[in-house]
Amino acid sequence: MRALSALFGRELALAWGRGGGPLLAVGFLAAVTTLMPLALGPAPGPLEAVAAGVTWVALALASLLTLDRMFERDFEDGALDLLALGPLPLEAVAAVKCLAQWLVNGAPLALAAPLAAIALGAPVRAAPIIVGVSALGGIAFAFLGGTGAALALASRRGGVLVAVIVLPLIIPPVIFGGAAVSAFEAGLPWTTGAMLLCAYALGAVGLTPFAMAGACRNALS
Amino acid sequence: MITALVIENLSLQRGERVLFSGLSARVEGGEAVALTGANGAGKTSLLRAVAGLFAPRAGTISFEGTADADEARRMGVHLLGHQDGLKAGRTAREELIFAARWSGASGEAALGAAERLGLTRQLDLETRRLSAGQRRRLALARLIAAPRALWLLDEPLAPLDRAGRVLLGEIMGDHVERGGLILAAVHDPLPIASRTVEIGA
Numbered sequence: 001m002r003a004l005s006a007l008f009g010r011e012l013a014l015a016w017g018r019g020g021g022p023l024l025a026v027g028f029l030a031a032v033t034t035l036m037p038l039a040l041g042p043a044p045g046p047l048e049a050v051a052a053g054v055t056w057v058a059l060a061l062a063s064l065l066t067l068d069r070m071f072e073r074d075f076e077d078g079a080l081d082l083l084a085l086g087p088l089p090l091e092a093v094a095a096v097k098c099l100a101q102w103l104v105n106g107a108p109l110a111l112a113a114p115l116a117a118i119a120l121g122a123p124v125r126a127a128p129i130i131v132g133v134s135a136l137g138g139i140a141f142a143f144l145g146g147t148g149a150a151l152a153l154a155s156r157r158g159g160v161l162v163a164v165i166v167l168p169l170i171i172p173p174v175i176f177g178g179a180a181v182s183a184f185e186a187g188l189p190w191t192t193g194a195m196l197l198c199a200y201a202l203g204a205v206g207l208t209p210f211a212m213a214g215a216c217r218n219a220l221s
Numbered sequence: 222m223i224t225a226l227v228i229e230n231l232s233l234q235r236g237e238r239v240l241f242s243g244l245s246a247r248v249e250g251g252e253a254v255a256l257t258g259a260n261g262a263g264k265t266s267l268l269r270a271v272a273g274l275f276a277p278r279a280g281t282i283s284f285e286g287t288a289d290a291d292e293a294r295r296m297g298v299h300l301l302g303h304q305d306g307l308k309a310g311r312t313a314r315e316e317l318i319f320a321a322r323w324s325g326a327s328g329e330a331a332l333g334a335a336e337r338l339g340l341t342r343q344l345d346l347e348t349r350r351l352s353a354g355q356r357r358r359l360a361l362a363r364l365i366a367a368p369r370a371l372w373l374l375d376e377p378l379a380p381l382d383r384a385g386r387v388l389l390g391e392i393m394g395d396h397v398e399r400g401g402l403i404l405a406a407v408h409d410p411l412p413i414a415s416r417t418v419e420i421g422a
Contacts, residue, residue: 006322010315017310078304084274085298086323221275 003087004096011100014073018066022108025062029109032058033116044121051120052130052181059113059134060141060174066105067145068152068162070097071212075153075219084220094212095205098146106138122185129184133177133197140201143208144169150212153219173200223297223370224250224286226271226402231280233266239278240266246418250286250370253393253403255414262421264406265302268373271404272300284371293371296325300373305360309349313340313359316348317366324367334366335359338388353380365392372396374405 015021036054040046074080083093113134114127122130148166152158180193225247232242240263248254256264269275271282273294287293307316313335321331335344338358343351351359357380364372372393378386393403393413405411 003323003325006319010311010319013311013315014308073308074306076304077306077308078302079306079308081269081272081274081300081302081304082306082320082323085272085294085300087295087325089295217274221269 004092007083007086007088007093007096008100011097012104015066015097015100015104018069018073022105025065025105026108026112028062028065029055029058029112029116032062033120036120048121051122052117052126052185053178054120055113055117055122055130056133056137056178056181057174058116059109060137060170063106063109063138063141064145064163064166064170067101067142067149068159070101070146070149071153071216071219072149072158075216080216080220084216090213090216091209094146094150094216095143095209098142098205098208098212101146102139102142106142107135110134110138126181126185129181129190129194133180133194136194136197136201137173137177140173140197140204141170143201143204147208147211147215150215150219153215173197176200222286222400223284223293223402224400225284226371226404227281227283227285228271229281229283231267231270231282232278233263233270233275234278235263235266241420242279244280244418244420248371248402248404250400250402251397252415253397253405253411253413255411255417256404256406256420257408257417258406258420264420265375267420268300268302268375268404268406271371272298272373274300286370297370298373299324299364299367299369299371300375301360301364301377302375305356307348307351307356307359310347312345312347313351314344317344317359317362320363321366324363324369326367331362331366334362334364337365337392338362339384354382354385357381358385361389361392364396370400371402371404374403376406376408378407378409378411 037047084090110131114130117130118124145166148162151165152161155161176193176197180190183190228246231244233240258264266275270277284290284293317331317335318328335341338361340358343355390413
Protein backbone atom coordinates (compact mmCIF):
# COMPACT_ATOMS: atom_id res chain seq x y z
CA MET A 1 0.00 0.00 0.00
CA ARG A 2 2.84 2.31 0.91
CA ALA A 3 4.49 1.73 -2.46
CA LEU A 4 1.20 2.26 -4.27
CA SER A 5 0.45 5.55 -2.56
CA ALA A 6 4.03 6.74 -3.04
CA LEU A 7 3.83 5.93 -6.74
CA PHE A 8 0.43 7.53 -7.14
CA GLY A 9 1.56 10.74 -5.45
CA ARG A 10 4.64 10.94 -7.61
CA GLU A 11 2.77 10.23 -10.84
CA LEU A 12 0.23 12.92 -10.02
CA ALA A 13 3.03 15.42 -9.43
CA LEU A 14 4.79 14.42 -12.64
CA ALA A 15 1.59 14.53 -14.70
CA TRP A 16 0.87 17.95 -13.22
CA GLY A 17 4.28 19.19 -14.33
CA ARG A 18 4.27 17.52 -17.74
CA GLY A 19 3.60 19.99 -20.55
CA GLY A 20 1.93 22.54 -18.27
CA GLY A 21 -0.44 20.09 -16.59
CA PRO A 22 -4.15 20.48 -17.36
CA LEU A 23 -3.67 23.97 -18.83
CA LEU A 24 -2.56 22.70 -22.21
CA ALA A 25 -5.47 20.30 -22.68
CA VAL A 26 -8.12 22.66 -21.33
CA GLY A 27 -6.59 25.52 -23.33
CA PHE A 28 -6.81 23.44 -26.50
CA LEU A 29 -10.47 22.68 -25.84
CA ALA A 30 -11.16 26.36 -25.19
CA ALA A 31 -9.30 27.38 -28.35
CA VAL A 32 -11.22 24.99 -30.61
CA THR A 33 -14.59 25.96 -29.17
CA THR A 34 -13.87 29.69 -29.48
CA LEU A 35 -12.56 29.39 -33.01
CA MET A 36 -15.51 27.32 -34.19
CA PRO A 37 -18.12 30.16 -34.10
CA LEU A 38 -15.61 32.46 -35.78
CA ALA A 39 -15.31 30.01 -38.65
CA LEU A 40 -19.00 28.99 -38.87
CA GLY A 41 -20.45 32.47 -38.49
CA PRO A 42 -22.66 33.90 -35.77
CA ALA A 43 -25.99 32.30 -36.79
CA PRO A 44 -27.04 30.06 -33.88
CA GLY A 45 -28.63 27.32 -36.01
CA PRO A 46 -25.61 25.48 -37.44
CA LEU A 47 -23.60 26.07 -34.28
CA GLU A 48 -26.22 24.55 -32.00
CA ALA A 49 -26.44 21.50 -34.20
CA VAL A 50 -22.74 20.70 -33.90
CA ALA A 51 -22.05 22.07 -30.41
CA ALA A 52 -21.88 18.81 -28.48
CA GLY A 53 -20.15 16.91 -31.28
CA VAL A 54 -17.44 19.53 -31.80
CA THR A 55 -16.81 19.72 -28.06
CA TRP A 56 -16.53 15.97 -27.82
CA VAL A 57 -14.05 15.66 -30.70
CA ALA A 58 -12.01 18.58 -29.36
CA LEU A 59 -11.92 16.86 -25.97
CA ALA A 60 -10.76 13.59 -27.50
CA LEU A 61 -7.91 15.31 -29.30
CA ALA A 62 -7.05 17.50 -26.31
CA SER A 63 -6.66 14.46 -24.08
CA LEU A 64 -4.07 13.04 -26.49
CA LEU A 65 -1.91 16.16 -26.42
CA THR A 66 0.03 15.50 -23.25
CA LEU A 67 0.46 11.78 -23.18
CA ASP A 68 3.17 11.06 -25.70
CA ARG A 69 5.82 11.66 -23.01
CA MET A 70 4.08 9.51 -20.41
CA PHE A 71 6.67 6.75 -20.42
CA GLU A 72 9.41 8.36 -22.47
CA ARG A 73 10.87 10.52 -19.68
CA ASP A 74 11.04 7.57 -17.31
CA PHE A 75 12.62 5.48 -20.01
CA GLU A 76 15.24 8.08 -20.92
CA ASP A 77 16.30 9.01 -17.41
CA GLY A 78 16.43 5.49 -16.00
CA ALA A 79 13.43 5.83 -13.67
CA LEU A 80 11.72 2.96 -15.48
CA ASP A 81 14.46 0.63 -14.15
CA LEU A 82 13.60 1.74 -10.64
CA LEU A 83 9.90 1.18 -11.29
CA ALA A 84 10.55 -2.25 -12.82
CA LEU A 85 12.42 -3.34 -9.66
CA GLY A 86 9.68 -2.30 -7.26
CA PRO A 87 7.15 -4.32 -5.30
CA LEU A 88 4.37 -3.70 -7.83
CA PRO A 89 4.38 -5.31 -11.26
CA LEU A 90 4.84 -3.03 -14.26
CA GLU A 91 1.19 -3.63 -15.17
CA ALA A 92 0.13 -1.85 -11.97
CA VAL A 93 2.70 0.90 -12.54
CA ALA A 94 1.27 1.50 -16.02
CA ALA A 95 -2.30 1.60 -14.71
CA VAL A 96 -1.34 4.08 -11.99
CA LYS A 97 0.36 6.29 -14.57
CA CYS A 98 -2.75 6.34 -16.76
CA LEU A 99 -5.00 7.01 -13.80
CA ALA A 100 -2.83 9.96 -12.76
CA GLN A 101 -2.87 11.21 -16.34
CA TRP A 102 -6.66 11.02 -16.32
CA LEU A 103 -7.00 12.81 -12.98
CA VAL A 104 -4.72 15.65 -14.05
CA ASN A 105 -5.92 16.06 -17.65
CA GLY A 106 -9.11 14.06 -18.19
CA ALA A 107 -11.03 15.20 -15.13
CA PRO A 108 -10.50 18.95 -15.72
CA LEU A 109 -11.44 18.41 -19.37
CA ALA A 110 -14.64 16.64 -18.32
CA LEU A 111 -15.53 19.61 -16.12
CA ALA A 112 -14.71 22.13 -18.85
CA ALA A 113 -16.55 20.24 -21.60
CA PRO A 114 -20.17 21.18 -20.66
CA LEU A 115 -19.15 24.84 -20.38
CA ALA A 116 -17.68 24.73 -23.87
CA ALA A 117 -20.69 22.87 -25.28
CA ILE A 118 -23.23 25.20 -23.69
CA ALA A 119 -21.28 28.23 -24.88
CA LEU A 120 -21.64 26.84 -28.40
CA GLY A 121 -25.38 26.45 -27.95
CA ALA A 122 -25.95 22.97 -26.54
CA PRO A 123 -28.93 22.76 -24.17
CA VAL A 124 -28.09 23.28 -20.52
CA ARG A 125 -29.95 20.11 -19.52
CA ALA A 126 -27.31 18.12 -21.46
CA ALA A 127 -24.56 19.24 -19.08
CA PRO A 128 -24.63 16.20 -16.75
CA ILE A 129 -24.49 13.70 -19.57
CA ILE A 130 -21.66 15.62 -21.23
CA VAL A 131 -19.67 15.50 -17.97
CA GLY A 132 -20.35 11.79 -17.57
CA VAL A 133 -19.49 10.86 -21.14
CA SER A 134 -16.36 13.03 -21.03
CA ALA A 135 -15.16 11.47 -17.80
CA LEU A 136 -15.74 7.92 -19.04
CA GLY A 137 -14.29 8.65 -22.44
CA GLY A 138 -11.32 10.36 -20.78
CA ILE A 139 -10.48 7.13 -18.96
CA ALA A 140 -10.50 5.24 -22.24
CA PHE A 141 -8.38 7.94 -23.92
CA ALA A 142 -5.81 7.93 -21.09
CA PHE A 143 -5.35 4.16 -21.12
CA LEU A 144 -5.32 3.88 -24.91
CA GLY A 145 -2.96 6.83 -25.16
CA GLY A 146 -0.70 5.26 -22.57
CA THR A 147 -0.59 2.13 -24.70
CA GLY A 148 0.50 4.15 -27.70
CA ALA A 149 3.11 5.99 -25.64
CA ALA A 150 4.52 2.72 -24.30
CA LEU A 151 4.59 1.05 -27.71
CA ALA A 152 6.43 4.03 -29.19
CA LEU A 153 9.21 3.83 -26.59
CA ALA A 154 12.71 3.38 -27.90
CA SER A 155 11.66 4.23 -31.42
CA ARG A 156 12.66 7.34 -33.28
CA ARG A 157 9.79 9.65 -34.23
CA GLY A 158 7.85 8.30 -31.29
CA GLY A 159 5.37 11.18 -31.36
CA VAL A 160 4.12 10.35 -34.85
CA LEU A 161 3.91 6.69 -33.93
CA VAL A 162 1.78 7.46 -30.87
CA ALA A 163 -0.71 9.32 -33.04
CA VAL A 164 -0.82 6.54 -35.64
CA ILE A 165 -1.36 3.85 -33.00
CA VAL A 166 -3.83 5.73 -30.85
CA LEU A 167 -6.10 7.45 -33.38
CA PRO A 168 -7.75 4.26 -34.69
CA LEU A 169 -8.23 3.04 -31.13
CA ILE A 170 -10.08 6.16 -30.01
CA ILE A 171 -12.55 6.13 -32.91
CA PRO A 172 -15.03 3.70 -31.25
CA PRO A 173 -15.30 5.64 -27.95
CA VAL A 174 -15.70 8.89 -29.90
CA ILE A 175 -18.60 7.31 -31.84
CA PHE A 176 -20.25 5.82 -28.72
CA GLY A 177 -19.95 9.00 -26.70
CA GLY A 178 -21.13 11.22 -29.54
CA ALA A 179 -24.10 8.94 -30.14
CA ALA A 180 -25.10 9.03 -26.47
CA VAL A 181 -24.97 12.83 -26.29
CA SER A 182 -26.81 13.48 -29.55
CA ALA A 183 -29.50 10.90 -28.70
CA PHE A 184 -30.02 12.59 -25.36
CA GLU A 185 -30.34 16.01 -26.97
CA ALA A 186 -32.90 14.63 -29.46
CA GLY A 187 -34.89 13.08 -26.63
CA LEU A 188 -34.17 9.54 -27.82
CA PRO A 189 -32.95 6.61 -25.67
CA TRP A 190 -29.30 7.38 -25.04
CA THR A 191 -28.19 4.65 -22.66
CA THR A 192 -27.00 2.28 -25.40
CA GLY A 193 -24.23 4.62 -26.47
CA ALA A 194 -23.28 5.33 -22.86
CA MET A 195 -23.19 1.61 -22.04
CA LEU A 196 -21.03 0.86 -25.06
CA LEU A 197 -18.67 3.67 -24.04
CA CYS A 198 -18.59 2.29 -20.52
CA ALA A 199 -17.78 -1.19 -21.80
CA TYR A 200 -15.04 0.16 -24.04
CA ALA A 201 -13.50 2.16 -21.19
CA LEU A 202 -13.62 -0.88 -18.88
CA GLY A 203 -12.05 -3.02 -21.57
CA ALA A 204 -9.27 -0.47 -22.01
CA VAL A 205 -8.63 -0.30 -18.25
CA GLY A 206 -8.57 -4.08 -17.99
CA LEU A 207 -6.48 -4.95 -21.02
CA THR A 208 -4.10 -2.13 -21.86
CA PRO A 209 -1.93 -2.35 -18.69
CA PHE A 210 -0.69 -5.71 -19.94
CA ALA A 211 0.19 -4.22 -23.31
CA MET A 212 1.90 -1.24 -21.69
CA ALA A 213 3.94 -3.42 -19.32
CA GLY A 214 4.97 -5.70 -22.18
CA ALA A 215 5.99 -2.74 -24.30
CA CYS A 216 8.03 -1.28 -21.42
CA ARG A 217 9.83 -4.57 -20.78
CA ASN A 218 10.55 -4.83 -24.48
CA ALA A 219 11.97 -1.31 -24.57
CA LEU A 220 14.12 -1.89 -21.47
CA SER A 221 15.86 -5.00 -22.78
CA MET B 222 16.32 -12.81 1.54
CA ILE B 223 18.81 -13.52 -1.22
CA THR B 224 21.76 -15.49 0.16
CA ALA B 225 23.64 -16.07 -3.10
CA LEU B 226 23.57 -15.06 -6.73
CA VAL B 227 24.37 -17.87 -9.15
CA ILE B 228 25.20 -17.24 -12.80
CA GLU B 229 25.61 -20.34 -14.90
CA ASN B 230 26.90 -20.62 -18.43
CA LEU B 231 25.46 -17.24 -19.34
CA SER B 232 25.52 -15.78 -22.85
CA LEU B 233 24.35 -12.29 -23.68
CA GLN B 234 23.60 -10.85 -27.07
CA ARG B 235 22.90 -7.27 -28.08
CA GLY B 236 21.36 -7.11 -31.52
CA GLU B 237 23.51 -9.36 -33.71
CA ARG B 238 26.58 -9.13 -31.52
CA VAL B 239 27.33 -11.77 -28.90
CA LEU B 240 28.78 -9.92 -25.92
CA PHE B 241 30.12 -12.96 -24.11
CA SER B 242 29.21 -16.59 -23.63
CA GLY B 243 29.78 -19.33 -21.11
CA LEU B 244 30.10 -17.04 -18.10
CA SER B 245 29.66 -18.69 -14.72
CA ALA B 246 30.03 -16.82 -11.46
CA ARG B 247 28.77 -16.88 -7.91
CA VAL B 248 28.33 -14.09 -5.40
CA GLU B 249 27.82 -15.24 -1.84
CA GLY B 250 26.11 -13.35 0.94
CA GLY B 251 28.60 -11.06 2.69
CA GLU B 252 30.72 -10.73 -0.43
CA ALA B 253 31.48 -7.97 -2.90
CA VAL B 254 32.58 -8.98 -6.38
CA ALA B 255 34.12 -6.61 -8.91
CA LEU B 256 33.11 -6.97 -12.52
CA THR B 257 35.72 -5.79 -14.98
CA GLY B 258 36.08 -5.74 -18.74
CA ALA B 259 36.77 -3.32 -21.57
CA ASN B 260 34.22 -0.73 -22.67
CA GLY B 261 31.44 -2.54 -24.47
CA ALA B 262 32.34 -5.95 -23.05
CA GLY B 263 28.86 -6.30 -21.59
CA LYS B 264 29.19 -5.27 -17.93
CA THR B 265 26.09 -3.11 -17.94
CA SER B 266 24.15 -5.72 -19.88
CA LEU B 267 25.17 -8.38 -17.35
CA LEU B 268 23.96 -6.24 -14.44
CA ARG B 269 20.69 -5.57 -16.25
CA ALA B 270 20.30 -9.27 -16.99
CA VAL B 271 20.76 -10.09 -13.30
CA ALA B 272 18.13 -7.46 -12.50
CA GLY B 273 15.78 -9.19 -14.95
CA LEU B 274 15.64 -6.23 -17.33
CA PHE B 275 17.51 -7.94 -20.15
CA ALA B 276 16.83 -11.45 -21.38
CA PRO B 277 19.91 -13.70 -21.74
CA ARG B 278 20.59 -15.59 -24.96
CA ALA B 279 21.43 -18.73 -23.01
CA GLY B 280 22.29 -19.81 -19.50
CA THR B 281 20.61 -19.12 -16.19
CA ILE B 282 20.66 -16.55 -13.42
CA SER B 283 19.26 -17.74 -10.12
CA PHE B 284 19.04 -16.59 -6.53
CA GLU B 285 19.49 -18.80 -3.51
CA GLY B 286 17.45 -18.12 -0.41
CA THR B 287 14.24 -17.25 -2.24
CA ALA B 288 11.76 -19.48 -3.99
CA ASP B 289 10.90 -17.22 -6.88
CA ALA B 290 13.36 -15.24 -9.01
CA ASP B 291 10.85 -12.52 -9.90
CA GLU B 292 9.94 -12.08 -6.26
CA ALA B 293 13.64 -11.91 -5.37
CA ARG B 294 14.18 -9.18 -7.94
CA ARG B 295 11.19 -7.16 -6.94
CA MET B 296 12.03 -7.04 -3.26
CA GLY B 297 15.71 -7.88 -3.07
CA VAL B 298 17.63 -6.00 -5.76
CA HIS B 299 18.93 -2.44 -6.02
CA LEU B 300 20.24 -1.46 -9.45
CA LEU B 301 22.33 1.68 -9.68
CA GLY B 302 22.94 2.36 -13.34
CA HIS B 303 24.58 5.15 -15.31
CA GLN B 304 21.28 6.94 -15.33
CA ASP B 305 19.96 7.76 -11.93
CA GLY B 306 16.27 8.22 -12.75
CA LEU B 307 16.10 11.48 -10.82
CA LYS B 308 13.41 13.88 -12.04
CA ALA B 309 14.72 17.35 -12.84
CA GLY B 310 11.79 19.29 -11.39
CA ARG B 311 11.51 17.40 -8.12
CA THR B 312 13.50 18.06 -4.98
CA ALA B 313 16.11 15.69 -3.59
CA ARG B 314 13.85 15.11 -0.59
CA GLU B 315 10.85 14.16 -2.74
CA GLU B 316 12.90 11.81 -4.86
CA LEU B 317 14.55 10.14 -1.89
CA ILE B 318 11.34 9.68 0.07
CA PHE B 319 9.67 8.24 -3.01
CA ALA B 320 12.52 5.79 -3.56
CA ALA B 321 12.40 4.65 0.06
CA ARG B 322 8.63 4.22 0.16
CA TRP B 323 8.59 2.56 -3.25
CA SER B 324 11.00 -0.02 -1.87
CA GLY B 325 8.92 -0.55 1.24
CA ALA B 326 10.85 1.62 3.71
CA SER B 327 9.73 4.73 5.57
CA GLY B 328 10.36 8.37 4.79
CA GLU B 329 12.47 8.74 7.96
CA ALA B 330 14.84 6.07 6.70
CA ALA B 331 15.30 8.16 3.57
CA LEU B 332 16.27 11.23 5.55
CA GLY B 333 18.74 9.22 7.61
CA ALA B 334 20.29 8.02 4.38
CA ALA B 335 20.61 11.59 3.12
CA GLU B 336 22.43 12.54 6.29
CA ARG B 337 24.84 9.65 5.90
CA LEU B 338 25.64 10.78 2.35
CA GLY B 339 26.14 14.38 3.44
CA LEU B 340 23.13 15.69 1.53
CA THR B 341 21.18 17.27 4.36
CA ARG B 342 21.72 20.79 3.05
CA GLN B 343 20.78 19.84 -0.51
CA LEU B 344 17.49 18.13 0.36
CA ASP B 345 15.25 21.00 -0.70
CA LEU B 346 17.06 21.72 -3.95
CA GLU B 347 15.55 20.56 -7.22
CA THR B 348 17.66 17.72 -8.56
CA ARG B 349 18.53 19.76 -11.66
CA ARG B 350 20.51 22.09 -9.35
CA LEU B 351 22.70 19.26 -8.05
CA SER B 352 26.18 18.53 -9.39
CA ALA B 353 26.97 15.16 -10.96
CA GLY B 354 28.65 14.03 -7.75
CA GLN B 355 25.72 15.13 -5.62
CA ARG B 356 23.30 13.32 -7.90
CA ARG B 357 25.36 10.18 -7.52
CA ARG B 358 25.35 10.61 -3.76
CA LEU B 359 21.57 10.94 -3.90
CA ALA B 360 21.35 7.75 -5.95
CA LEU B 361 23.58 6.02 -3.39
CA ALA B 362 21.38 7.27 -0.57
CA ARG B 363 18.57 5.26 -2.18
CA LEU B 364 20.61 2.09 -1.59
CA ILE B 365 20.65 2.54 2.16
CA ALA B 366 17.24 4.18 2.46
CA ALA B 367 15.58 0.82 1.79
CA PRO B 368 17.44 -2.35 2.73
CA ARG B 369 17.77 -4.85 -0.11
CA ALA B 370 20.14 -7.79 -0.23
CA LEU B 371 21.72 -7.56 -3.67
CA TRP B 372 23.30 -4.36 -4.95
CA LEU B 373 24.08 -4.15 -8.64
CA LEU B 374 26.29 -1.12 -9.11
CA ASP B 375 27.35 0.18 -12.50
CA GLU B 376 30.57 2.19 -12.13
CA PRO B 377 29.51 3.53 -8.75
CA LEU B 378 32.75 5.46 -8.21
CA ALA B 379 32.65 7.42 -11.44
CA PRO B 380 31.53 10.98 -10.59
CA LEU B 381 32.44 10.90 -6.89
CA ASP B 382 35.14 13.01 -5.22
CA ARG B 383 37.70 11.43 -2.91
CA ALA B 384 35.57 11.84 0.20
CA GLY B 385 32.62 10.36 -1.68
CA ARG B 386 34.66 7.33 -2.68
CA VAL B 387 35.74 6.74 0.91
CA LEU B 388 32.13 7.08 2.02
CA LEU B 389 30.94 4.65 -0.65
CA GLY B 390 33.62 2.20 0.50
CA GLU B 391 32.27 2.41 4.05
CA ILE B 392 28.69 1.98 2.93
CA MET B 393 29.55 -1.06 0.86
CA GLY B 394 31.56 -2.43 3.78
CA ASP B 395 28.54 -2.08 6.10
CA HIS B 396 26.31 -3.79 3.56
CA VAL B 397 28.67 -6.73 3.12
CA GLU B 398 29.12 -7.04 6.89
CA ARG B 399 25.38 -7.40 7.28
CA GLY B 400 25.42 -10.30 4.83
CA GLY B 401 24.55 -8.33 1.72
CA LEU B 402 25.79 -9.09 -1.78
CA ILE B 403 27.43 -6.61 -4.14
CA LEU B 404 28.21 -7.00 -7.82
CA ALA B 405 29.89 -3.84 -9.08
CA ALA B 406 31.08 -3.05 -12.60
CA VAL B 407 34.28 -1.03 -12.21
CA HIS B 408 37.31 0.18 -14.14
CA ASP B 409 39.36 1.14 -11.08
CA PRO B 410 40.23 -1.42 -8.40
CA LEU B 411 37.51 -1.85 -5.82
CA PRO B 412 39.20 -2.29 -2.41
CA ILE B 413 36.25 -4.00 -0.80
CA ALA B 414 35.91 -6.65 -3.51
CA SER B 415 37.07 -10.09 -2.47
CA ARG B 416 37.13 -11.35 -6.05
CA THR B 417 37.08 -10.07 -9.60
CA VAL B 418 35.11 -11.48 -12.49
CA GLU B 419 36.48 -10.41 -15.85
CA ILE B 420 34.26 -10.64 -18.89
CA GLY B 421 35.24 -10.62 -22.52
CA ALA B 422 38.76 -11.73 -21.62
